[in-house]
Amino acid sequence: MVQLGQFPPARHVIAHISDTHFLGGGRPLYGTVDTDPTLGFALQLLERSNLSIEAIVFTGDLADLAEPEAYERLRSIVEPAAERMGARIVWVMGNHDERPAYSKGLFGHETTEPQDRVEMIGGLRIISLDSTVPGYHHGAILDSQLEWLRDVLAEPAADGSLLALHHPPLPSPVEIMAILELQQMDRLAEVIRGTDVRGILAGHLHHAMSGMFAGIPVSVAAATCYTIDPSAPVGSLLGVDGAQSINLVHVYDDQILHSIVPAVETRPVSGFPDSVLERLGQLTAEQRLEAFSNKASTFNLAEVESSSAPA
Numbered sequence: 627m628v629q630l631g632q633f634p635p636a637r638h639v640i641a642h643i644s645d646t647h648f649l650g651g652g653r654p655l656y657g658t659v660d661t662d663p664t665l666g667f668a669l670q671l672l673e674r675s676n677l678s679i680e681a682i683v684f685t686g687d688l689a690d691l692a693e694p695e696a697y698e699r700l701r702s703i704v705e706p707a708a709e710r711m712g713a714r715i716v717w718v719m720g721n722h723d724e725r726p727a728y729s730k731g732l733f734g735h736e737t738t739e740p741q742d743r744v745e746m747i748g749g750l751r752i753i754s755l756d757s758t759v760p761g762y763h764h765g766a767i768l769d770s771q772l773e774w775l776r777d778v779l780a781e782p783a784a785d786g787s788l789l790a791l792h793h794p795p796l797p798s799p800v801e802i803m804a805i806l807e808l809q810q811m812d813r814l815a816e817v818i819r820g821t822d823v824r825g826i827l828a829g830h831l832h833h834a835m836s837g838m839f840a841g842i843p844v845s846v847a848a849a850t851c852y853t854i855d856p857s858a859p860v861g862s863l864l865g866v867d868g869a870q871s872i873n874l875v876h877v878y879d880d881q882i883l884h885s886i887v888p889a890v891e892t893r894p895v896s897g898f899p900d901s902v903l904e905r906l907g908q909l910t911a912e913q914r915l916e917a918f919s920n921k922a923s924t925f926n927l928a929e930v931e932s933s934s935a936p937a
C-alpha cells in the first residue's frame with residue numbers, strides 16, 4: 627500500500643461499542659427499542675469496511691437486566707462476526723450487568739468478584755476494569771482493584787495500554803448523570819498518571835463525548851440501543867431512539883484516533899469506489915496532488931458540476 631500522507635498505517639485498529647442493553651427473549655427496551663438489529667448493523671459495517679480490526683471492545687451495559695438469555699443472544703450475534711473478522715472480543719462490566727450472570731454468560735465461570743481482565747492485542751494491552759457497584763448504578767473501584775491495576779501497569783506494554791471501563795472518569799454535561807458518576811476518580815488518577823495508559827474507553831452516558839483525565843484522552847462511545855440527547859433542556863434527561871453509533875479506534879505510534887460511525891441507515895450522496903484510490907496510488911505524489919487536490923482537476927470539476935444549478 628502506498629503511503630499517501632505523513633503517517634504510516636495505524637499499528638492497531640479496534641472497534642469500540644457500548645451499551646447494547648439486551649433484554650431476555652429479545653424483548654424491546656422500554657417496550658419499543660429493538661436492540662439487536664442496530665448492533666447487527668454496526669457489526670455488518672465493521673465487516674464491510676475490510677479494516678483489519680483486531681479487537682472489539684464492549685464498554686458495558688451489555689444486558690439491561692442481566693438475564694442469562696440476553697448474554698447468550700449477545701454472544702450469538704457478536705461471536706460469529708468477530709470470528710469472520712479475526713477480531714478478539716473484550717467485554718467490560720456495566721452497571722446494568724450483574725457479575726454472576728456476566729461471568730457465567732460470557733466466561734463460563736460464575737462469580738461475584740470484580741471482572742477485571744487484561745487482553746494483549748500484539749503489543750497493545752487492553753485492560754478491562756470493572757467500575758460497577760453491586761446493586762447500584764453509580765461507579766466505584768475497590769482498593770484491591772487499584773492495587774491489581776498498579777501491578778498490571780508496573781510493566782509497560784510495547785505499544786502501550788488502553789483502559790476500558792464503563793463509567794467515564796469525567797464530568798457529565800447531563801447534570802443528573804453526576805449522581806451516577808465514577809466516585810473518587812482521583813484515586814484512579816493517581817494509579818494511571820504517568821503510566822503507559824494512552825487512552826481510556828468508556829460508555830454509560832449514551833452519547834459520544836471526549837475529554838482528558840490524568841493527562842490521558844478519554845473517549846466515550848454512544849450506545850447501540852438508544853442515545854441520550856445532551857442538548858435536552860437543563861435538568862431533564864432525554865433518551866431518544868436515534869443517533870446510535872460505535873467508534874473506530876486507530877492506534878498509531880504517537881496518536882490515537884476515535885472516529886464515530888453511525889450505526890443507523892444513512893443515505894449515500896457522494897463518494898467513489900476503492901478503484902479510485904488504487905489509480906491514485908499509481909501516480910507520483912505530485913501527480914496525485916494535481917489529480918485530487920487541485921480545484922481545477924477533472925475530478926474536482928466533476929464534483930462541482932454535480933452540485934451546480936440545472937441549466
Ligand SMILES: [Fe+2]
Pocket residue numbers: 645647686687720722830831832849
Ligand atoms: Fe447504559
Ligand SMILES: [Fe+2]
Pocket residue numbers: 687720721722792829830831
Ligand atoms: Fe451505565
